[in-house]
Amino acid sequence: MLAPRLKIIVAEDSELQRLYLCSLINGLGYQAIEAEDGEVALDLVTSTDASIVISDLNMPKLDGIGLTQKIRELDLGYYVHVFMVTGADENETRVEALRAGADDFITKGSSTEMLKARIRTATRLINHAAELAERTRILKEANERIQEDLRAAAAAQRQLLPNLQDDMMGFGIASVFVPSAIVSGDMFGCFALNDTQLGFYAVDVSGHGVHASLLSVSIGHLITPDYVRTHAFDPAGRPDPAAMVATLNKRFSASENDDYFTMFCGVIDTATGHMDYCQAGYPSAFYVDQAGVTSPVGDGGFPVGMISTAFYENKSHHFETGAALIICSDAAAEAGNLLGEPFGDTRVREIAQSFPKIGIDKIPTELVHALNTWRDGAPLEDDLTVVALERKYQ
Amino acid sequence: MIHTTFYDPNITVVRPGVERLTAINAKAFKEDVADLINGGATQLIIDFRDVAFLDSSGLGALVGVLKKIGHRGDLVVSGLNSDVQQMFRICRMDRVFKVYSDVDTAVQTMAETQ
Secondary structure (H helix, E strand, O other), rough: OOOOOOEEEEEEHHHHHHHHHHHHHHHHHOOEEEEEOOOHHHHHHOOOOOOOOEEOOOOOOOOHHHHHHHHHHOOOOOOOEEEEEEEOOOOOHHHHHHHOOOOEEEEOOHHHHHHOOOOOOHHHHHHHHHHHHHHHHHHHHHHHHHHHHHHHHHHHHHHHOOOOOOOOOOOEEEEEEEOOOOOOOOEEEEEEOOOOOOEEEEEOOOHHHHHHHHHHHHHHHHOOHHHHHHHHEEEOOOOOOHOOOOOOOHHHHHOOOOHHHHHEEEEEEEEEEEEEEEEEEEOEEEEEOOOEEEEOOOOOOOOOOOOOOOOOOOOOEOOOOEEEEEEEEOHHHOEEEEOOOOOHHHHHHHHHHHHHHHHHHHHHHHHHHHHHHHHOOOOOOOEEEEEEEOOOOO | OOOOEOOOOEEEEEHHHOOOOOOOOOOOOHHHHHHHHHHOOOOEEEEEEOOOEEEEHHHHHHHHHHHHHHHHEEEEEEEEOOOHHHHHHHHHHOOOEEEOOOOHHHHHHHHHHH
Protein backbone atom coordinates (compact mmCIF):
# COMPACT_ATOMS: atom_id res chain seq x y z
CA MET A 1 0.00 0.00 0.00
CA LEU A 2 1.26 3.45 -0.84
CA ALA A 3 1.88 5.75 2.09
CA PRO A 4 -0.69 8.58 2.12
CA ARG A 5 0.68 11.84 0.77
CA LEU A 6 1.81 14.25 3.46
CA LYS A 7 -0.58 17.21 3.67
CA ILE A 8 0.74 20.78 3.55
CA ILE A 9 -1.51 23.77 4.27
CA VAL A 10 -0.64 26.79 2.19
CA ALA A 11 -1.90 29.99 3.87
CA GLU A 12 -1.62 32.85 1.38
CA ASP A 13 -4.11 35.61 0.58
CA SER A 14 -2.76 36.26 -2.90
CA GLU A 15 -4.51 33.75 -5.10
CA LEU A 16 -1.76 33.79 -7.67
CA GLN A 17 0.98 33.13 -5.10
CA ARG A 18 -1.18 30.45 -3.48
CA LEU A 19 -1.82 28.60 -6.72
CA TYR A 20 1.85 28.81 -7.63
CA LEU A 21 3.01 27.37 -4.27
CA CYS A 22 0.30 24.69 -4.32
CA SER A 23 1.22 23.46 -7.75
CA LEU A 24 4.89 23.34 -6.74
CA ILE A 25 4.04 21.34 -3.62
CA ASN A 26 1.71 18.97 -5.46
CA GLY A 27 4.46 18.53 -8.04
CA LEU A 28 6.84 17.43 -5.25
CA GLY A 29 4.44 14.62 -4.35
CA TYR A 30 2.76 16.27 -1.37
CA GLN A 31 -0.90 17.19 -1.05
CA ALA A 32 -1.34 20.96 -0.90
CA ILE A 33 -4.40 22.36 0.93
CA GLU A 34 -5.32 25.95 0.17
CA ALA A 35 -6.20 28.57 2.78
CA GLU A 36 -6.92 32.17 1.80
CA ASP A 37 -6.31 33.60 5.26
CA GLY A 38 -5.03 32.70 8.74
CA GLU A 39 -8.43 31.76 10.16
CA VAL A 40 -9.19 29.30 7.37
CA ALA A 41 -5.67 27.87 7.82
CA LEU A 42 -6.25 27.40 11.57
CA ASP A 43 -9.53 25.57 10.92
CA LEU A 44 -7.76 23.32 8.44
CA VAL A 45 -4.97 22.57 10.97
CA THR A 46 -7.58 21.24 13.40
CA SER A 47 -9.76 19.48 10.83
CA THR A 48 -7.08 17.80 8.70
CA ASP A 49 -4.01 15.91 9.92
CA ALA A 50 -1.65 18.23 8.05
CA SER A 51 1.64 18.53 9.90
CA ILE A 52 3.24 21.27 7.77
CA VAL A 53 1.93 24.82 7.33
CA ILE A 54 3.49 27.28 4.92
CA SER A 55 2.18 30.68 5.85
CA ASP A 56 2.43 34.16 4.43
CA LEU A 57 3.26 36.85 6.93
CA ASN A 58 0.55 39.38 6.07
CA MET A 59 -2.96 38.05 5.66
CA PRO A 60 -6.41 39.35 6.51
CA LYS A 61 -8.26 38.25 9.70
CA LEU A 62 -5.28 36.37 11.17
CA ASP A 63 -1.73 37.06 10.10
CA GLY A 64 1.13 34.55 9.93
CA ILE A 65 2.46 35.28 13.41
CA GLY A 66 -1.03 35.13 14.96
CA LEU A 67 -1.70 31.85 13.13
CA THR A 68 1.58 30.39 14.46
CA GLN A 69 0.70 31.36 18.04
CA LYS A 70 -2.76 29.80 17.72
CA ILE A 71 -1.28 26.58 16.30
CA ARG A 72 1.13 26.35 19.27
CA GLU A 73 -1.81 26.71 21.66
CA LEU A 74 -3.54 23.68 20.15
CA ASP A 75 -3.27 20.26 21.76
CA LEU A 76 -3.11 18.05 18.67
CA GLY A 77 -0.96 15.23 20.00
CA TYR A 78 1.57 15.79 17.20
CA TYR A 79 3.86 18.59 16.12
CA VAL A 80 3.00 20.99 13.28
CA HIS A 81 5.92 22.50 11.40
CA VAL A 82 5.38 26.12 10.49
CA PHE A 83 7.25 27.79 7.63
CA MET A 84 6.91 31.52 7.35
CA VAL A 85 7.27 33.16 3.95
CA THR A 86 9.23 36.40 4.42
CA GLY A 87 11.46 38.77 2.52
CA ALA A 88 15.21 38.12 2.66
CA ASP A 89 15.92 41.21 4.75
CA GLU A 90 13.08 40.98 7.27
CA ASN A 91 15.31 39.99 10.20
CA GLU A 92 13.23 41.55 12.97
CA THR A 93 10.08 39.92 11.67
CA ARG A 94 11.87 36.60 11.56
CA VAL A 95 12.87 36.91 15.23
CA GLU A 96 9.26 37.73 16.09
CA ALA A 97 8.04 34.72 14.08
CA LEU A 98 10.53 32.40 15.79
CA ARG A 99 9.33 33.65 19.19
CA ALA A 100 5.76 32.95 18.14
CA GLY A 101 6.77 29.36 17.36
CA ALA A 102 7.71 29.30 13.67
CA ASP A 103 10.27 26.65 12.71
CA ASP A 104 11.81 27.88 9.48
CA PHE A 105 11.53 30.49 6.71
CA ILE A 106 11.02 30.42 3.02
CA THR A 107 12.40 33.50 1.36
CA LYS A 108 10.09 35.07 -1.17
CA GLY A 109 11.37 34.35 -4.68
CA SER A 110 13.79 31.60 -3.51
CA SER A 111 14.41 28.66 -5.79
CA THR A 112 12.21 25.58 -6.07
CA GLU A 113 15.21 23.51 -5.01
CA MET A 114 15.44 25.43 -1.73
CA LEU A 115 11.72 24.92 -1.05
CA LYS A 116 12.06 21.23 -1.84
CA ALA A 117 15.08 20.84 0.50
CA ARG A 118 13.34 22.64 3.37
CA ILE A 119 10.15 20.57 3.10
CA ARG A 120 12.24 17.39 2.99
CA THR A 121 14.00 18.40 6.23
CA ALA A 122 10.63 18.93 7.89
CA THR A 123 9.42 15.59 6.52
CA ARG A 124 12.40 13.82 8.07
CA LEU A 125 11.56 15.31 11.47
CA ILE A 126 7.87 14.44 11.06
CA ASN A 127 8.69 10.83 10.18
CA HIS A 128 11.07 10.61 13.13
CA ALA A 129 8.43 11.99 15.51
CA ALA A 130 5.87 9.53 14.11
CA GLU A 131 8.28 6.65 14.73
CA LEU A 132 8.82 7.80 18.31
CA ALA A 133 5.09 8.21 18.86
CA GLU A 134 4.51 4.70 17.53
CA ARG A 135 7.20 3.28 19.81
CA THR A 136 5.69 5.09 22.81
CA ARG A 137 2.27 3.75 21.90
CA ILE A 138 3.59 0.18 21.74
CA LEU A 139 5.42 0.56 25.07
CA LYS A 140 2.36 2.09 26.69
CA GLU A 141 0.20 -0.74 25.42
CA ALA A 142 2.70 -3.35 26.65
CA ASN A 143 2.89 -1.60 30.02
CA GLU A 144 -0.88 -1.53 30.35
CA ARG A 145 -1.00 -5.24 29.57
CA ILE A 146 1.65 -6.00 32.20
CA GLN A 147 -0.15 -3.86 34.80
CA GLU A 148 -3.39 -5.63 34.01
CA ASP A 149 -1.72 -9.03 34.37
CA LEU A 150 -0.16 -7.96 37.67
CA ARG A 151 -3.52 -6.80 38.99
CA ALA A 152 -5.02 -10.15 38.01
CA ALA A 153 -2.10 -11.91 39.74
CA ALA A 154 -2.63 -9.76 42.85
CA ALA A 155 -6.33 -10.65 42.89
CA ALA A 156 -5.46 -14.35 42.54
CA GLN A 157 -2.95 -14.01 45.38
CA ARG A 158 -5.50 -12.32 47.65
CA GLN A 159 -7.96 -15.10 46.95
CA LEU A 160 -5.45 -17.52 48.45
CA LEU A 161 -5.48 -15.63 51.75
CA PRO A 162 -7.95 -16.85 54.36
CA ASN A 163 -11.11 -14.90 54.94
CA LEU A 164 -10.68 -14.12 58.60
CA GLN A 165 -13.91 -12.30 59.34
CA ASP A 166 -15.32 -14.79 61.77
CA ASP A 167 -13.95 -16.34 64.90
CA MET A 168 -12.41 -19.75 64.39
CA MET A 169 -12.62 -22.42 67.09
CA GLY A 170 -12.77 -19.86 69.88
CA PHE A 171 -10.06 -17.69 68.35
CA GLY A 172 -10.56 -14.18 67.05
CA ILE A 173 -8.29 -13.51 64.08
CA ALA A 174 -7.42 -10.23 62.38
CA SER A 175 -4.92 -9.56 59.61
CA VAL A 176 -3.57 -7.13 57.05
CA PHE A 177 -1.69 -7.87 53.87
CA VAL A 178 0.04 -4.88 52.26
CA PRO A 179 2.15 -5.65 49.17
CA SER A 180 4.95 -3.14 48.51
CA ALA A 181 4.39 -3.70 44.78
CA ILE A 182 1.11 -4.92 43.29
CA VAL A 183 1.89 -8.52 44.22
CA SER A 184 3.52 -9.67 47.44
CA GLY A 185 6.23 -12.09 48.58
CA ASP A 186 4.27 -12.71 51.78
CA MET A 187 1.69 -15.40 52.42
CA PHE A 188 -0.21 -16.59 55.46
CA GLY A 189 -2.86 -19.08 56.41
CA CYS A 190 -4.95 -20.10 59.39
CA PHE A 191 -7.23 -23.13 59.41
CA ALA A 192 -8.92 -25.82 61.49
CA LEU A 193 -6.94 -29.06 61.39
CA ASN A 194 -9.57 -31.08 63.24
CA ASP A 195 -12.14 -30.48 66.00
CA THR A 196 -9.62 -29.11 68.49
CA GLN A 197 -6.49 -28.01 66.65
CA LEU A 198 -5.86 -24.80 64.77
CA GLY A 199 -2.96 -24.50 62.33
CA PHE A 200 -1.38 -21.25 61.21
CA TYR A 201 1.62 -20.04 59.25
CA ALA A 202 3.16 -16.84 57.92
CA VAL A 203 5.77 -16.81 55.16
CA ASP A 204 8.00 -14.03 53.84
CA VAL A 205 9.95 -14.76 50.66
CA SER A 206 13.31 -12.96 50.37
CA GLY A 207 13.09 -9.94 48.13
CA HIS A 208 9.75 -8.64 46.91
CA GLY A 209 7.79 -7.98 43.72
CA VAL A 210 6.87 -10.46 41.00
CA HIS A 211 9.82 -12.79 41.56
CA ALA A 212 9.08 -13.23 45.29
CA SER A 213 5.32 -13.44 44.71
CA LEU A 214 5.69 -16.43 42.37
CA LEU A 215 7.30 -18.36 45.21
CA SER A 216 4.92 -17.06 47.90
CA VAL A 217 1.88 -18.08 45.83
CA SER A 218 3.29 -21.56 45.22
CA ILE A 219 3.88 -21.90 48.98
CA GLY A 220 0.29 -20.72 49.55
CA HIS A 221 -0.98 -23.47 47.28
CA LEU A 222 1.28 -26.05 48.89
CA ILE A 223 0.49 -25.46 52.57
CA THR A 224 -3.11 -26.64 52.80
CA PRO A 225 -4.78 -28.01 55.98
CA ASP A 226 -4.09 -31.47 54.56
CA TYR A 227 -0.41 -30.66 54.06
CA VAL A 228 -0.14 -29.52 57.69
CA ARG A 229 -2.03 -32.62 58.92
CA THR A 230 0.37 -34.83 56.97
CA HIS A 231 3.66 -33.08 57.67
CA ALA A 232 3.35 -31.20 60.96
CA PHE A 233 2.66 -34.18 63.22
CA ASP A 234 4.93 -36.96 64.45
CA PRO A 235 4.01 -40.64 64.01
CA ALA A 236 2.40 -40.59 67.48
CA GLY A 237 0.11 -37.78 66.37
CA ARG A 238 1.80 -35.04 68.39
CA PRO A 239 2.28 -31.64 66.74
CA ASP A 240 5.70 -31.35 65.08
CA PRO A 241 5.74 -28.09 63.05
CA ALA A 242 9.54 -28.29 62.82
CA ALA A 243 9.15 -31.50 60.79
CA MET A 244 6.98 -29.65 58.29
CA VAL A 245 9.51 -26.81 58.06
CA ALA A 246 12.31 -29.35 57.56
CA THR A 247 10.31 -30.95 54.72
CA LEU A 248 9.80 -27.55 53.11
CA ASN A 249 13.51 -26.79 53.56
CA LYS A 250 14.48 -29.97 51.78
CA ARG A 251 12.12 -29.17 48.94
CA PHE A 252 13.14 -25.56 48.49
CA SER A 253 16.92 -25.97 49.03
CA ALA A 254 17.15 -27.94 45.81
CA SER A 255 17.27 -24.88 43.56
CA GLU A 256 20.56 -23.22 42.71
CA ASN A 257 19.43 -19.62 43.20
CA ASP A 258 19.56 -17.53 46.38
CA ASP A 259 15.79 -17.58 46.95
CA TYR A 260 14.64 -18.57 50.41
CA PHE A 261 11.84 -17.71 52.77
CA THR A 262 11.30 -17.16 56.44
CA MET A 263 8.40 -18.72 58.27
CA PHE A 264 6.54 -18.80 61.55
CA CYS A 265 4.08 -21.65 61.95
CA GLY A 266 2.32 -23.50 64.68
CA VAL A 267 -0.44 -25.76 65.90
CA ILE A 268 -2.69 -24.61 68.76
CA ASP A 269 -4.76 -26.96 70.89
CA THR A 270 -7.86 -24.81 71.24
CA ALA A 271 -9.07 -26.79 74.29
CA THR A 272 -5.93 -26.39 76.39
CA GLY A 273 -4.26 -23.33 74.85
CA HIS A 274 -1.04 -25.29 74.25
CA MET A 275 0.78 -24.00 71.19
CA ASP A 276 3.60 -25.83 69.39
CA TYR A 277 5.45 -23.59 66.99
CA CYS A 278 8.51 -23.39 64.79
CA GLN A 279 10.28 -20.16 63.93
CA ALA A 280 12.36 -20.20 60.77
CA GLY A 281 14.06 -16.82 60.38
CA TYR A 282 10.74 -14.98 60.67
CA PRO A 283 10.69 -12.23 63.32
CA SER A 284 9.69 -13.38 66.80
CA ALA A 285 5.96 -12.98 67.42
CA PHE A 286 4.63 -11.10 70.43
CA TYR A 287 2.47 -12.71 73.09
CA VAL A 288 0.28 -10.22 74.95
CA ASP A 289 -1.81 -11.15 77.96
CA GLN A 290 -4.94 -9.39 79.16
CA ALA A 291 -2.92 -7.10 81.41
CA GLY A 292 -0.84 -5.99 78.42
CA VAL A 293 2.28 -7.86 79.56
CA THR A 294 4.15 -8.50 76.30
CA SER A 295 6.88 -11.02 75.59
CA PRO A 296 8.57 -12.18 72.38
CA VAL A 297 7.74 -15.69 71.22
CA GLY A 298 10.74 -17.45 69.74
CA ASP A 299 14.42 -16.56 69.58
CA GLY A 300 15.17 -17.38 65.96
CA GLY A 301 15.73 -20.26 63.60
CA PHE A 302 17.21 -20.94 60.17
CA PRO A 303 15.30 -19.63 57.15
CA VAL A 304 13.79 -22.17 54.74
CA GLY A 305 15.45 -23.08 51.44
CA MET A 306 18.75 -21.41 52.27
CA ILE A 307 20.83 -24.21 53.78
CA SER A 308 19.89 -27.78 52.96
CA THR A 309 21.39 -29.14 56.18
CA ALA A 310 19.61 -26.68 58.47
CA PHE A 311 17.75 -28.15 61.44
CA TYR A 312 14.57 -26.85 62.97
CA GLU A 313 13.26 -26.86 66.53
CA ASN A 314 9.82 -27.11 68.03
CA LYS A 315 9.04 -24.72 70.82
CA SER A 316 5.89 -24.39 72.82
CA HIS A 317 3.95 -21.65 74.52
CA HIS A 318 0.82 -21.57 76.60
CA PHE A 319 -1.96 -19.47 75.20
CA GLU A 320 -4.12 -18.15 78.04
CA THR A 321 -7.75 -17.29 77.49
CA GLY A 322 -7.95 -13.59 76.69
CA ALA A 323 -4.34 -13.38 75.46
CA ALA A 324 -3.13 -12.65 71.93
CA LEU A 325 -0.32 -13.59 69.57
CA ILE A 326 0.81 -10.91 67.09
CA ILE A 327 2.80 -12.15 64.10
CA CYS A 328 4.31 -9.48 61.90
CA SER A 329 6.69 -9.63 58.91
CA ASP A 330 10.03 -7.79 59.07
CA ALA A 331 8.68 -5.00 56.82
CA ALA A 332 7.32 -3.36 59.99
CA ALA A 333 10.48 -3.26 62.10
CA GLU A 334 12.67 -2.49 59.07
CA ALA A 335 10.51 0.35 57.69
CA GLY A 336 12.69 3.46 57.60
CA ASN A 337 11.49 7.02 58.19
CA LEU A 338 12.72 10.02 56.19
CA LEU A 339 16.02 9.94 58.10
CA GLY A 340 16.45 6.24 57.37
CA GLU A 341 15.80 5.32 61.02
CA PRO A 342 14.03 1.94 61.22
CA PHE A 343 10.64 1.66 62.96
CA GLY A 344 12.21 -1.03 65.12
CA ASP A 345 11.03 -3.96 67.19
CA THR A 346 10.27 -1.79 70.21
CA ARG A 347 7.63 0.22 68.36
CA VAL A 348 6.06 -2.95 66.92
CA ARG A 349 6.00 -4.35 70.45
CA GLU A 350 4.34 -1.18 71.83
CA ILE A 351 1.51 -1.58 69.33
CA ALA A 352 1.17 -5.27 70.22
CA GLN A 353 1.00 -4.18 73.85
CA SER A 354 -2.03 -2.00 73.16
CA PHE A 355 -4.11 -5.12 72.41
CA PRO A 356 -6.06 -5.18 75.73
CA LYS A 357 -7.03 -1.54 75.14
CA ILE A 358 -7.90 -1.50 71.43
CA GLY A 359 -8.91 -5.13 70.83
CA ILE A 360 -7.59 -7.73 68.41
CA ASP A 361 -9.44 -6.42 65.34
CA LYS A 362 -7.68 -3.04 65.47
CA ILE A 363 -4.11 -4.30 66.01
CA PRO A 364 -3.21 -4.86 62.31
CA THR A 365 -4.69 -1.56 61.09
CA GLU A 366 -3.14 0.31 64.02
CA LEU A 367 0.28 -0.97 62.97
CA VAL A 368 -0.34 0.03 59.33
CA HIS A 369 -1.41 3.46 60.52
CA ALA A 370 1.69 3.86 62.71
CA LEU A 371 3.96 2.80 59.83
CA ASN A 372 2.24 5.22 57.50
CA THR A 373 2.83 8.06 59.96
CA TRP A 374 6.43 6.91 60.51
CA ARG A 375 7.11 6.96 56.76
CA ASP A 376 5.25 10.20 56.22
CA GLY A 377 2.84 8.48 53.84
CA ALA A 378 5.55 6.92 51.65
CA PRO A 379 4.63 3.35 50.60
CA LEU A 380 6.49 0.51 52.32
CA GLU A 381 9.57 -0.89 50.58
CA ASP A 382 8.84 -4.44 51.66
CA ASP A 383 5.67 -6.54 51.85
CA LEU A 384 3.85 -6.30 55.16
CA THR A 385 1.77 -8.99 56.81
CA VAL A 386 0.24 -8.79 60.27
CA VAL A 387 -1.71 -11.70 61.71
CA ALA A 388 -3.20 -11.29 65.18
CA LEU A 389 -4.84 -14.20 67.03
CA GLU A 390 -6.76 -13.90 70.27
CA ARG A 391 -7.85 -16.87 72.37
CA LYS A 392 -11.32 -15.65 73.24
CA TYR A 393 -12.77 -18.63 75.03
CA GLN A 394 -12.16 -22.34 75.62
CA MET B 1 30.59 -1.18 43.68
CA ILE B 2 32.61 -3.18 46.21
CA HIS B 3 35.92 -1.93 47.61
CA THR B 4 38.65 -4.46 48.14
CA THR B 5 41.83 -4.30 50.23
CA PHE B 6 44.43 -7.04 50.18
CA TYR B 7 46.39 -8.29 53.18
CA ASP B 8 49.11 -10.92 53.44
CA PRO B 9 48.83 -13.83 53.25
CA ASN B 10 46.21 -13.81 50.54
CA ILE B 11 43.44 -12.20 52.63
CA THR B 12 40.90 -10.03 50.81
CA VAL B 13 38.78 -7.55 52.72
CA VAL B 14 35.58 -6.58 50.91
CA ARG B 15 33.50 -3.53 51.81
CA PRO B 16 30.13 -3.64 50.03
CA GLY B 17 30.39 0.11 49.28
CA VAL B 18 26.71 0.74 49.97
CA GLU B 19 24.93 1.90 53.09
CA ARG B 20 22.05 -0.48 52.47
CA LEU B 21 22.63 -3.91 50.98
CA THR B 22 19.17 -4.71 49.62
CA ALA B 23 17.22 -6.21 46.71
CA ILE B 24 18.39 -3.23 44.63
CA ASN B 25 22.11 -4.01 44.80
CA ALA B 26 22.41 -7.53 46.25
CA LYS B 27 22.86 -9.14 42.83
CA ALA B 28 25.68 -6.76 41.84
CA PHE B 29 27.34 -7.36 45.22
CA LYS B 30 27.17 -11.11 44.75
CA GLU B 31 28.57 -10.91 41.22
CA ASP B 32 31.45 -8.67 42.32
CA VAL B 33 32.42 -11.03 45.15
CA ALA B 34 31.97 -14.06 42.85
CA ASP B 35 34.44 -12.43 40.44
CA LEU B 36 36.99 -12.16 43.28
CA ILE B 37 36.48 -15.83 44.12
CA ASN B 38 36.79 -16.79 40.44
CA GLY B 39 39.96 -14.67 40.36
CA GLY B 40 41.50 -16.87 43.05
CA ALA B 41 40.58 -15.15 46.33
CA THR B 42 40.11 -17.82 49.02
CA GLN B 43 40.31 -15.93 52.33
CA LEU B 44 37.57 -13.31 52.33
CA ILE B 45 36.41 -10.90 54.99
CA ILE B 46 33.18 -9.03 54.25
CA ASP B 47 33.35 -5.91 56.39
CA PHE B 48 29.96 -4.41 57.21
CA ARG B 49 31.39 -1.44 59.12
CA ASP B 50 29.75 1.05 56.74
CA VAL B 51 26.59 -0.96 56.06
CA ALA B 52 23.66 0.23 58.15
CA PHE B 53 21.05 -2.15 56.82
CA LEU B 54 20.90 -5.57 55.24
CA ASP B 55 17.57 -6.93 53.95
CA SER B 56 16.58 -10.50 53.15
CA SER B 57 17.95 -10.25 49.59
CA GLY B 58 21.26 -8.92 50.92
CA LEU B 59 21.45 -11.87 53.30
CA GLY B 60 20.61 -14.23 50.42
CA ALA B 61 23.50 -12.82 48.38
CA LEU B 62 25.88 -13.16 51.32
CA VAL B 63 24.93 -16.81 51.83
CA GLY B 64 25.27 -17.24 48.05
CA VAL B 65 28.93 -16.18 48.11
CA LEU B 66 29.57 -18.33 51.18
CA LYS B 67 28.22 -21.33 49.25
CA LYS B 68 30.34 -20.36 46.26
CA ILE B 69 33.57 -20.36 48.23
CA GLY B 70 32.51 -23.65 49.87
CA HIS B 71 35.49 -25.75 50.88
CA ARG B 72 37.87 -23.79 48.66
CA GLY B 73 38.52 -21.23 51.36
CA ASP B 74 36.96 -19.21 54.10
CA LEU B 75 34.53 -16.29 54.21
CA VAL B 76 33.92 -14.38 57.43
CA VAL B 77 32.08 -11.16 58.32
CA SER B 78 33.02 -8.25 60.52
CA GLY B 79 31.70 -4.94 61.80
CA LEU B 80 27.99 -5.81 62.09
CA ASN B 81 25.91 -3.07 63.70
CA SER B 82 23.28 -4.01 66.27
CA ASP B 83 20.41 -4.22 63.75
CA VAL B 84 22.36 -6.51 61.42
CA GLN B 85 23.52 -8.56 64.41
CA GLN B 86 19.90 -8.97 65.48
CA MET B 87 18.98 -10.17 61.99
CA PHE B 88 21.91 -12.64 62.06
CA ARG B 89 20.69 -13.93 65.41
CA ILE B 90 17.04 -14.37 64.34
CA CYS B 91 18.13 -16.20 61.17
CA ARG B 92 20.81 -18.19 63.03
CA MET B 93 23.41 -16.77 60.66
CA ASP B 94 25.70 -16.43 63.68
CA ARG B 95 25.97 -20.22 63.41
CA VAL B 96 26.72 -20.11 59.67
CA PHE B 97 29.26 -17.28 59.49
CA LYS B 98 32.25 -16.55 61.66
CA VAL B 99 31.50 -13.07 62.95
CA TYR B 100 34.20 -10.65 64.16
CA SER B 101 33.67 -7.34 65.91
CA ASP B 102 36.00 -5.49 63.53
CA VAL B 103 38.08 -6.09 60.45
CA ASP B 104 41.45 -5.99 62.25
CA THR B 105 40.46 -8.84 64.55
CA ALA B 106 39.19 -10.75 61.53
CA VAL B 107 42.44 -10.23 59.57
CA GLN B 108 44.57 -11.21 62.56
CA THR B 109 42.57 -14.34 63.33
CA MET B 110 42.49 -15.38 59.70
CA ALA B 111 46.28 -14.86 59.30
CA GLU B 112 46.97 -16.91 62.44
CA THR B 113 44.79 -19.82 61.44
CA GLN B 114 46.22 -20.23 57.96
